[in-house]
Amino acid sequence: MIGACTARFLRRHGVDVIVVERTDVAAAASGKAGGFLARCWCAGPPLDAxxxxxxxxxxxxxxxxxxxxxxRPMTAYAASLPPMASPCNR
Incomplete structure (x- = not known):
């Protein structure tokens, strides 16, 4: 998603752009999450602004x-739990 957005805005300013995917198209997080973004991923300096x-x-x-x-803005909550005890871990 970052590469596509960067390419779009560069093109709007007249720059010829070629986007090269390292592996497959949409193979990284943007493709798997369907464009899901979480503001808290960048909370705090220097990326917050x-x-x-x-x-x-x-x-x-x-x-x-x-x-x-x-x-579509939405509210989501995240939680983490301690690992469950398993007979394999004893």
Whole structure:
């Protein structure tokens, strides 16, 4: 997703761009998560301001680019549990 977005904005400024995938198309996190982004992944300096701008920009893009897609903000919660005891671990 980062490469595609960077390429799009560079192209809008007249730069010829070629995106080269290291493995398969959409093989990394963006492809597997369907574009899921979490603001807290970048919380705190130095990326917090950039993450906030990115989230605001993602909300604007569906209005500017035609297509069957969109931006749907949602609240999600994460939790972690200690590993369960297993007979194999004893």
């Amino acid at each position: 950039l993450a906030r701008r990115s989230f605001a920009r993602h909300a604007q893009l569906p209005e500017q680019i035609a297509g069957d897609w969109g931006c």
